[in-house]
Amino acid sequence: MIANQVSLHTFPVSVALLSTDLSFLDFSGIWLENFGLSQNIKGKSFFRSMPKLPEELQLDIQYCLDGVGERCDSAKVTHEDGEVVWYEWKLNTVNTGQDKVDGVILILEDITEKKLEEQLLKKSLEVARIGGWEVDLLDNTIYWSKITREIHEVPEDFVPNLETGISFYKEGYSRDTITRLVKEGIENGASWDTELQIVTANGKDVWVRAIGEPEMVDGKCVRLVGTFQDIDRSKKAEIAYKLVSERHARATRTAGIGIWEYDIVNNDLYWDENMYRLYGVKKSDFEGVYSAWESCVLPEDQEESAKAVSDAIAGKGDFDTNFRVRWPNGEIRWIKAEASVMRDENGKALKMIGVNQDITELKTAQLQLIQSEESLQGAFENSSVGMALVSQDGSFIKANQSLCKSLGYTSGELSRLTFQEITHPDDIDIDLSLLSEVINGDRSTYQIEKRYFNKKGQVVHVFLTVTAVKKINGELSHFISQIVDITSRVEASNKLKGLLELTTSQNNSLLNFAHIVSHNLRSHTANLSMITGFLLDNEISTEEHQESLKMLKRAANGLDETIAHLNEVVQVKLEAGKKLRKISLAKTVNKVLKDVSALITENRQQVLVNTPKEVYIKGISAYVESIVLNLITNAIKYRDPQKEGKININITVEGNHVVLEVEDNGLGIDLDRYGKKLFGMYKTFHKHKDARGIGLFITKNQIESMGGAITVESEVNKGTIFKVKFLKAEQV
Amino acid sequence: MSKLERACIIDDDPIHQYGMKILMKKLNFTEEILVFHDGQEAIDALLDLLNTGGQLPSVIFLDLNMPIKDGWGFLDDFVKIPHHNREQVTIYMVSSSINPSDRQRAETYEMVSNYIVKPVDEDQLREILREESV
Incomplete structure (x- = not known):
């Protein structure tokens, strides 16, 4: 009957018509769909077909059947497996006659999902810290939700108004902004959505997102509704992130x-x-x-x-x-x-x-470094200056070609040597002391002129510059030695010095000659002049004439002798530079002693000779003999008659020289007085019949012409020692 | 011109000594001639002379180059003789040296009257005698 009047089948809601005995009379397609049922439920018991419905629904249906016109509610059912299903329903009684209930129309929906969403929203609002607020502009009341109050950190009974609400915004930008937005909202109905800072009741700065929506009635704002969200953490994180990423970007860009x-x-x-x-x-x-x-x-x-x-x-x-x-x-x-x-x-x-x-x-x-290293290497190898890397103990780490050439060693041979081993002994102390100053950090470099021995043992003169190389930590690593070979320069300079000395000595000889000529020769010519004057003088007696003739002879002889002496000196000078030969000094001494043995015996002189067996000097034998003879005869000539005469002859080797000492205990010479003149021509210092003042002058010239030197030590009445230095000849 | 009391020759050259003696004799230069061979001998003798109350020679002819003690050495010793004894003595340096430095050095000695280059001739001696007489 009812079912025949209208079919529910096409109804767009989940609806069913139940009879009074609670069996299905009709239902919509959506019903079947929603509850997973089929057409064959028609006429079957509602509760049997759908057993898991809330009890509240059963009660409501009963109420309706009992005459309550309509019911609506919602309730949940918890299934045995724990699943919760929410239902919402609406019930209406169906009356065909008066006071007679023919059945009930039931709109039933599974609202579980909707309910869950609702709950989720609420939860999420709480979790997201979103609060609500509302301002009624007609009566100027303001409502804050629980969360909104929490965000403001005000008690639950706090009653705000629009002004206090705004006053929570932080002074400055935030408060200015919200004031403007609210004003615009009220005046123009413009909504807002902004992020600002409030200061809570506890004085804490909090970032909030404020959304506001004005409600307009006839162009006039009657209400403002909105949300209020605590976004402090995310905002701060965002700001921090922004800072970090800006910093990062700047860092990477820089x-x-x-x-x-x-x-x-x-x-x-x-x-x-x-x-x-x-x-x-x-x-x-x-x-x-x-x-x-x-x-x-x-x-x-x-x-x-x-x-x-x-x-x-x-x-x-x-x-x-x-x-x-x-x-x-x-x-x-x-x-x-x-x-x-x-x-x-x-x-x-x-x-x-x-x-x-x-x-x-x-x-x-890097490339420049490589290039500069290459060019440094090239410079090191090919420099005309000798260069070496020298370790702290003095060994050669590395030597360049130029240095190898100067020293005559291969670089391999040098690497097994230290600089100390090849340095001239006279130069090692100064070199080492300067080096230790560098090692101690008192100086970073030094320069000296020094000598090495090359592989053949020859002297190599160098100008050395030593520079310290330090490690990165400041410790000394090694030295760089720059060695300029100045041997040829030094040799040239020595040769020049020799020439200068020769010139000086020749100049001195010239002066000496000038003096000899001005004095010694003149004294004879003056005598000749005077004597001849007497011979021509008629007022002088015959005896005096005779005497004058004798004197004339004497003066002529004197002149002759002086000229002979001068010739001798000139000869010595001319012989200088003549090839020197190897001469045994001991043999020469013995020969001379033999020649003057008669004189020695006659003057009762005791002669002691002390000489090494094999001593050779470089010299001219005639000169050496003359020198020895002159010194020995001098010693005899100027003996002290009060004493027993003693002559000691010592020959010693001193480095590259051989020294001949002739020591006597004779009269001695006052050196303070005559020292300067001792070796001059025609200087005599003793009253002696044979003193002619020529011997030591010739002797000195002879010695010097052989590259030697003569010195004297003497004390009046004690004796005299003449020391003659000769060049030593090699044994072979 | 009156004859001098005493003259002195200090020279190691016997020819010069001989020549001077001849010239002095000829000019009747002096009563007495003292001859010494070197400066030391001369100074010793002159000091002896003073010590024995003798008179120093009024003229000394002094050679420069001599052994033992040369002319300069003699002068150095001679200045040490008390002034009143030597103020009457005139010293003439006599040398064969024509080296100007010797003449210049001689001029530095106050008591040296003149520097005569050998040979000394008759006229020079005569002039000296005249000066001494005055």
Whole structure:
């Protein structure tokens, strides 16, 4: 009957018609769909067909059947498996006659999902710390939800108004902004959604998101509704993140580090701003694919860099490579690239994330260093100045060709030597003391002129500059020695010095000659002149004439003798530089002693000779003999008659010289008085019949012509020692 | 011109000594001639003379180059003799040296009257005698 009147089947809601005995009379298609039932429930018991419904629904249906016109409610059922299902229903009785209930119309819906969403929203509002608020502008009341109050940190019974609400916003930007937004909202109905700071009742700064929506009635705002969300943590995190990322961006930009990400699967290459700077490329000109990068790389470097990429993808090692890129303006820059490869669980490469850095300056510096090292090496090897690296103990670490040439050693031989071993003994102390000053840090360099011995044992004169090389930590590492070979210069200088000495001595000889001529020769000519004057004088007696003739003879002889002496001296001078021969000094002494043995015996002189067996000197035998003879006869001639005469002859070797000493205990010479004149011509200092003042003068000249020297020590009445230094001849 | 009491020759050259003696004799230069061979001998003798109350010679002819003690050495010793004894003595340096430095050095000695280059001739001696007489 009712069922026949209208079919519920096409009703767009979940609806069913139940009979008074609670069996299905009709239902909509949606009902079947919603509750997973089929058409055959028609006529069957409602509760049996749908057993798991809330008890409240059963009660409501009963109420309706009992005459209550309508009911609506919602309730939940908890199934045995714990599943909760929410139902909402609406019940209406169906009356065909008066007071007679024919059945009930039931709209029933499973609102579990909706309910869950509601609960979730509420929860999420709480979790998200979103509060609500509402301002009724007609009666100026304000409502804050629980969360809104919590955010403001006010007690639950706090009663705000619009002004106090605004006054919570932080003074300055936040309060100014909210004041303006609320004003605009009230005046124009504009909604807002902004992030501002409030200061809570406890004085805490909190970031909030405030959303406001005005309600307008006839162009007039009657109400403001909105939400209030605590976004402090996320905002602060955001600010912090922004700071960090700004800092990071600045750091990478300043460091010139570019970051890139390459999606291998999709061939998508992402570059950050710095990358564009590094490659000198505009963002708009870059296609963001692998080949776009590759085309920036210098063609010569493409193969290698591509291999580095493929190796990294293939897992053959880290991506860490250098290559050059050419900027659109042609400039070439060095790039250092490093990257990591991201893989999926199967190890398939998905992404590369990496950095690029411009290392052009570093690379240029490296290249310059290599070049300067090469040129230094070249300079070291090919320098005309001898150079060596010398360790702290003095051994040669390395020596260049020039030094090897000067010293006659190979560089291998030098490396087994120390500088001490090849330094002239007279120069080692000063060298070592300066070196120790360098080692102690008192000086960083020194220069000296010194001598080495070359491999053949010959003296090499050098000008040495030593410089300390320090390690990075400041400790001494080694020395650099620069050695300029000045042997030829020194030899030339010595030769020059020799020439100068020769010239000086010749000059002295000339002066001496001038003196001899002015005095010694003149004294004879003066005598001759005077005597001849007497001979021509008639007023002089005959005896005096006779005497004058004798004197004339004497004067002539004197002149002759002086000329002979002068000739002798000239001869000695001329002989100077004559080839010197090896002479046994001991033999010469013995020969002379033999020659004057009669004189020795006659004057009762005791002669002691002390000489090494084999002593040879460089000299001219006639001179050596004359020198020895002169010294011995002098010793006898100027003996002290009051004493027993003693003559000691000693021969000793002193370095490159042989020294002959002739010592007597005779009259001695007052050296303070005559020292300067002792070896002059025609100087005599004793009253002696044979003193002629020529012997020591000739002797000195002879000695000097053989490269020797003569000195004297004497004390009046004690004796005299003449020391003659000769050049020593080699034994062989 | 009156004859001098005493003259002195200090020279190691016997020819010069001989020549001076001849010239002095000829000019009747002096009563007595003292001859010494070197400066030391001369100074010793002159001091002896003073010690024995003798008179120093009024003229001394002094050679420069001599053994033992040369002319300069003699002068150095002679200045040490008390002034009143030697103020009447005139010294003439007599040398064969024509070296100007010797003449210059001689001029530095106050008591040296003149520097005569050998040979000394008759006229020079005569002039000296005239000066001494005045």
